[in-house]
Amino acid sequence: MDIQGKPMVVRVAEACIQAVGRELVTVSTPDQEIQEICLKYGIDVIVSSTLCESGTDRLVEYAKSFNDDLLINVQGDEPMIPPEIVEDFYNHFMNVAKTCIAVSRIFDDKVLQSRSVVKVATSENRLIYASRLPIGMNQGESSTTYFKHTGLYGFTRNDLLQFGSFNRGPLELFENVEILRLLERGIPVEVYEVANFGRAVDSLEDYIFVNKYGRFSS
Numbered sequence: 001m002d003i004q005g006k007p008m009v010v011r012v013a014e015a016c017i018q019a020v021g022r023e024l025v026t027v028s029t030p031d032q033e034i035q036e037i038c039l040k041y042g043i044d045v046i047v048s049s050t051l052c053e054s055g056t057d058r059l060v061e062y063a064k065s066f067n068d069d070l071l072i073n074v075q076g077d078e079p080m081i082p083p084e085i086v087e088d089f090y091n092h093f094m095n096v097a098k099t100c101i102a103v104s105r106i107f108d109d110k111v112l113q114s115r116s117v118v119k120v121a122t123s124e125n126r127l128i129y130a131s132r133l134p135i136g137m138n139q140g141e142s143s144t145t146y147f148k149h150t151g152l153y154g155f156t157r158n159d160l161l162q163f164g165s166f167n168r169g170p171l172e173l174f175e176n177v178e179i180l181r182l183l184e185r186g187i188p189v190e191v192y193e194v195a196n197f198g199r200a201v202d203s204l205e206d207y208i209f210v211n212k213y214g215r216f217s218s
Contacts, residue, residue: 001201003079003211008201009034011079011216013043019086027076028058053168054178056153060164063157070097071160075151080198080214086152092192093154100190101127101179102152105145107196116202118149118177120191127189130177147193149179151200159187 001008009027016025027038027045030052038045052058059073072093074086089102103120106112112119112134121128121135129135130149155163159182169184171177182189198214199206 001207004214004216006216007034007037008079009076010037010041010043012074012076012081013038013041015081015083016074016086017043018083020090026062028062029076056155056160056163056178056181059153059155060160063160064164069157070094071155071157073151073153073155075200077201078151078197079201079210081151082197085194085197089152089154089192089194096190097156098190099156099159099182099187100154100192102150102194103147103191104150104194104196106148111148111199112146116200116206118175120147120149122147122191125190125192127179127183127191129183130179131175132177147191149177150194150197152194153179162187 003011009029013025013027022044025044027034027043028048029035029038029045030048030050035045035047046062048058048061052061055073055075059071063071070093072090074081085102093100103122106117106119111117115132118130118132119135120130134146136144162185163181166181166185169181171184172180179189199210201207201210
């Protein structure tokens with residue numbers, strides 16, 4: 001989909017390239033049209049299987065063919081993500097070298113109630129749970145800060161291959177949130193807060209919003 005003159009996947013890939021360099025960025029897709037678009041813009045692309053059920057499954061497939069110890073998944077529906085956020089998360093993840101996701105604060109009640117936005121419960125920089133519903137009930141005694149799961153994941157190779165060896169558990173199936181596959185098996189996932197950088201494109205309404213209000217350098 002076109003975002004102010006460029007395909008959405010190109011917007012995301014170019015933000016990553018600005019953050020960490022072209023040689024570290026690869027688009028993985030089974031879609032021929034996306035492959036052709038990436039090649040047109042000089043973006044490295046590999047052909048993935050149509051059997052992958054999630055972006056993380058696609059990353060597992062990649063890990064089985066390459067020897068990287070640390071891998072980051074930036075989801076292709078995040079055209080508003082600034083290079084600075086990618087670079088910040090990249091530097092943090094490379095420093096801690098532990099499986100980690102980026103989270104950001106929710107400021108809009110409409111976003112809080114949206115089923116397309118994954119909300120998270122965290123404690124001491126660890127992910128406790130993730131749901132498409134708001135987690136926890138405010139008893140009115142204090143204000144509550146809610147966080148959402150962004151489209152940024154960092155995986156160690158070992159955790160990623162374990163993810164690929166597990167079947168989808170009941171919580172993952174119930175919530176349709178893939179990171180729960182690790183939590184259900186007792187594998188810790190750290191969280192790292194980044195600034196709220198806007199909407200992912202999960203619906204036509206999101207697309208219209210991002211195309212109208214997104215701010216892009218080129």
